[in-house]
Amino acid sequence: MRTLLALALLPLPAMAGTPEVVNDHILPATDRFATAAHALADAAGADCSASALDTPYQQAFDAWMGLSHLAFGPLEQDGRALTVAFWPDPRGLVARSVRGLVADQDPVVDDPAGFAEVSIAGRGLMALEQLMADEVGDYECRYARAIATDLATIADAVQADWQDHAQLMLDAGQDGNDRYLSAREADQAIYTALLSGIEFDADQRLGRPMGSFDKPRPKLAEAWRSDRPLRNIELSLAALRDMAVALSDDPIPLTEAAFDNAQAQVAELQDDPRLEGVTDPTQRLKVEILQQRIRAIGTAIEGEIGGGLGLTAGFNSKDGD
Known part of the structure; x- marks a missing residue:
């Protein structure tokens, strides 16, 4: 007892x-x-x-x-x-x-x-x-x-199939639902996508144009011809923040503060939409700080959302990129 x-x-x-x-x-x-x-x-x-x-x-x-x-x-x-x-x-x-x-x-x-x-x-x-x-x-x-x-x-x-897939997620654990055998599996899929999105921003959207200090590669940035590298990061962070807030039923002040810090650093780079500044040591430092701040979001999510919900990240199709 x-x-x-x-x-x-x-x-x-x-x-x-x-x-x-x-x-x-x-x-x-x-x-x-x-x-x-x-x-x-x-x-x-x-x-x-x-x-x-x-x-x-x-x-x-x-x-x-x-x-x-x-x-x-x-x-x-x-x-x-x-x-x-x-x-x-x-x-x-x-x-x-x-x-x-x-x-x-x-x-x-x-x-x-x-x-x-x-x-x-x-x-x-x-x-x-x-x-x-x-x-x-x-x-x-x-x-x-x-x-x-x-x-x-x-x-x-995608729009039509998500209508069906949404119902699978909402009916997770019910009889006949072979995709999500429990509500936790649906939660896990969303949580994994959230963390993977943060990692993708840091490691790919920033990491690829950054290259190395001796060999930066700005033309590996996503959609650089149309001036989108920084904008894509800005919009991705906004979408991921929206997803994070929706996922947790409890307040997530540490995660939101981490997003604030990253988004403030994006604002510091608005004069470099293509991230071409990775070739200049001073401007590159600003990009490195942004990368660090985005990774800090992932850490906050793991502690505040993952810890609060009892979730860990699983495999995501982006993991192999």
Whole structure:
């Protein structure tokens, strides 16, 4: 009896806010991406010049940053996440694929079903960025329209599939749910995506252009041609913060303070949107501080959210990047 009483008095892990994450974070993000992808497709259909596509392209990429960290479920299926944004790309496959299609004047760009079978490096936001960086002729115009239409199709599929997947997460542990055998499995998937997103920002979005002190590599930054490297980090942090707040039912002051510190450091770098300053020792220090502060977010999440919910990070499809 004394043992049972002692166990009853132990603090229990807080309840995870999986329903809040699903309903208030994930599903709205898929809606925003679908809307932006269709706007990009409409714009490409009307005028495929780089100047006309720039704003809808930027808006589609902005919307993508709201869900790019969800590397499980519908985005993991059929390699959709990499199809939308093929990055990191250390071997330059995007440039090679785009130039190959253009050089061959491959008619596959005029066949939506056929284009869906093209290498993922030749599709998506990164391929469109590559096209927009060069002079747009008749073939490039048709190619840009094919990419935009394909993105809208993928966005629709992700939006629809997340409606079904959301129900699986909300019904975790119920009879017939073979995907999430318990509520903890659904919590674990979200928590792993959260921590993996933080790591991806620090190790990939910052680590790749940083390279080493002796050999910085700013042109390995994500979407550098369209001035997006810093913006992508800023938007990713905002999305991950929203997800973290929704996941924990308890206040998370340490985690929020860590996000504040990182976002303040992003503000210090606003004059360097491409992170080209990694080649300058003074500016590089600011980038290193940002990387440290993003990693500090992960530490705070592990202690405050993981500890509070009794969760540890599992495998994520981004772990191998």
